Each structure stands twice: as structure tokens, then as C-alpha cells.
Amino acid sequence: MPYPESMVRLIEELAKFPGVGSKTAERFAFYILGVSPETVEILSELLLKVNENIRYCHECYNLSEKEVCHICSDPTRDHGLLCVVQDPKDVISIEKAGDYKGIYHVLMGALSPLEGIGPKDIKIKELFERLKKTAIRELILGTSSDTEGDATSVYLLKHLKPLKIRVTRIAHGVPVGSALEFVDKATISRAFRQRQEV
Numbered sequence: 068m069p070y071p072e073s074m075v076r077l078i079e080e081l082a083k084f085p086g087v088g089s090k091t092a093e094r095f096a097f098y099i100l101g102v103s104p105e106t107v108e109i110l111s112e113l114l115l116k117v118n119e120n121i122r123y124c125h126e127c128y129n130l131s132e133k134e135v136c137h138i139c140s141d142p143t144r145d146h147g148l149l150c151v152v153q154d155p156k157d158v159i160s161i162e163k164a165g166d167y168k169g170i171y172h173v174l175m176g177a178l179s180p181l182e183g184i185g186p187k188d189i190k191i192k193e194l195f196e197r198l199k200k201t202a203i204r205e206l207i208l209g210t211s212s213d214t215e216g217d218a219t220s221v222y223l224l225k226h227l228k229p230l231k232i233r234v235t236r237i238a239h240g241v242p243v244g245s246a247l248e249f250v251d252k253a254t255i256s257r258a259f260r261q262r263q264e265v
Contacts, residue, residue, distance in 0.1 A: 074096060074100075077096045077099070078092045078093055078096045079092075081095045081096060120132050122134075123155075123173075123175075124136035124138075124139055126139040126170075126197070127139050127170060127171045127172050127173055128155070128172070128173035128174075128175055128190050128193070129155050129158050129171055129173050130155045130158075138158070138162075138170055138171060139170055143168075144168055144169060144170055145168050145169045145170070146169075146170055146201070146202075147169075147202060147203055147204040147205070148168070148169030148170065148203070148204070148205050148207070149169060149170055149171070149172055149198075149201075149203045149205070149206050149207065150167065150169055150170070150171050150172070150206075150207040150209045151171075151172045151174060151194065151206060151207065151208055151209055151210065151223065152171060152172070152173055152174065152209040152210065152247065153173070153174050153175075153176060153177045153210050153211060153216065153219070153246075153247075154173065154174075154175070154176070154248070155173055156247075156248040157173070157209060157211075157246075157247040157248060158171050158173060159248075160247045160248050160250065160255060161209065161247070161255055161259070163252050163255075164252040164255040164256040164259070165252070165256070166255075166256045166259055166260065167259050169205075169207070172190070172193075172194050172197060173190065174189045174190045174191065174194070174210075174219065175189050175190050176188065176189040177189065177210060177211070177215035177216050177218070177219045178215060178218045178219045178222055179215045179218070180218075184215075186222065189219075191222075191223070194223075195226070198230060198232070203232055204232070204233060205232070205233045205234075205235060206227065206232050206233070206234050206235075207234075207235050207236070207237060207259070207262060208220045208223060208224070208234065208235070208236040208237070209237050209247065211246045211247055213246070220236060233264065234264065235262040235264050236262060237255075237258040237259055237262050
């Protein structure tokens with residue numbers, strides 16, 4: 068590359084971001100090169116702050132700056148209504164829709180035998196430990212409607228049956244094979260309103 072060494076290293080580091088190729092990394096590097104030192108300082112401080120301060124909630128595994136996230140610690144939320152999702156990004160998508168007022172459990176992935184991801188590799192054990200301690204009247208399966216999300220829902224449903232908890236699954240409008248993070252707010256809202264017992 069005909070760039071100075073520090074520019075080459077910056078492009079290489081930016082290209083390590085998911086979904087960022089070398090061309091996009093170059094554009095990012097030129098953006099950084101063109102902004103004020105104050106903007107770069109703010110960006111670098113935020114990168115360090117996020118890396119040091121953001122953790123996973125001890126209750127639900129959502130992103131948090133404290134041991135317990137703002138959703139789990141909110142007394143106005145319905146703590147008898149628990150939505151199980153795959154990733155923290157799913158929580159954000161559902162929250163943006165604005166209709167759901169319960170709490171969450173983030174599995175940190177989905178079952179995928181082909182990739183060697185089994186029940187011990189995601190937060191399933193933690194979910195069942197939580198269900199022993201918390202009075203949940205309805206559990207909503209909010210996993211994606213792709214193969215892995217469906218496999219995870221089937222697994223959970225099988226193991227939830229003996230607990231005698233009402234189990235529903237988000238439905239209608241979430242396209243098969245899509246991840247929640249790519250679904251619009253109105254569709255997510257409708258999916259929650261029209262969820263079905265399973």
C-alpha cells in the first residue's frame with residue numbers, strides 16, 4: 068500500500084470490524100484524517116469508555132454500564148413477562164418498537180449443531196436458574212425465525228413444558244430466515260401483539 072505506515076495500520080485495524088472491507092476501512096481512515104483533533108479525541112475516549120465500562124447485565128445479559136441493566140432494575144417494567152432473545156441487538160430492536168414492557172433474557176447466541184454450538188455454549192442454563200428464582204407468568208420466545216432460532220425455540224419449548232409457564236412465540240410479520248435486528252419497528256410491534264401460545 069502506498070500509504071504511510073500509521074495509515075496502513077489504521078486501515079488494517081478498521082478492516083477487522085465485522086462487515087468492513089478494505090475499501091470501507093480506507094474511507095473511514097480518510098474520514099478520521101479529515102476531522103479535527105477534538106473529534107478524534109472524543110472518538111478515542113468513547114472507544115476506551117465502551118471497552119472499559121460496558122458489560123453484560125448479571126440478570127439478563129443485556130448490555131449495561133452497571134451490574135444490573137436499566138431494564139431489569141426498572142420497577143415500572145412487568146417482571147412477570149420475560150422475552151427470550153438471542154443477542155443484545157434484539158433487545159434494542161424490540162425496545163425501539165416501544166410496545167413491549169416486560170423484561171428480557173439474552174441467550175448470547177442460538178443453537179447451531181453444524182457450528183458446534185450446543186446448550187452449554189449459550190445462556191440456557193442461566194435462563195432456567197432465573198426461572199426458578201423469578202415468578203414468570205409468560206415467557207415469550209423472541210428468537211429469530213431462521214434455522215438456528217427455530218432450533219433454539221424448539222429446544223427451549225421442550226424443556227419449558229414441565230415448568231407450567233405460559234409460553235408464546237412472536238409471530239406474524241417477522242419474515243422466515245430474518246434476524247430481528249433487520250426488522251422494522253411496526254413489524255416487531257405487530258409480532259408482539261399477535262404472539263401465539265406454543
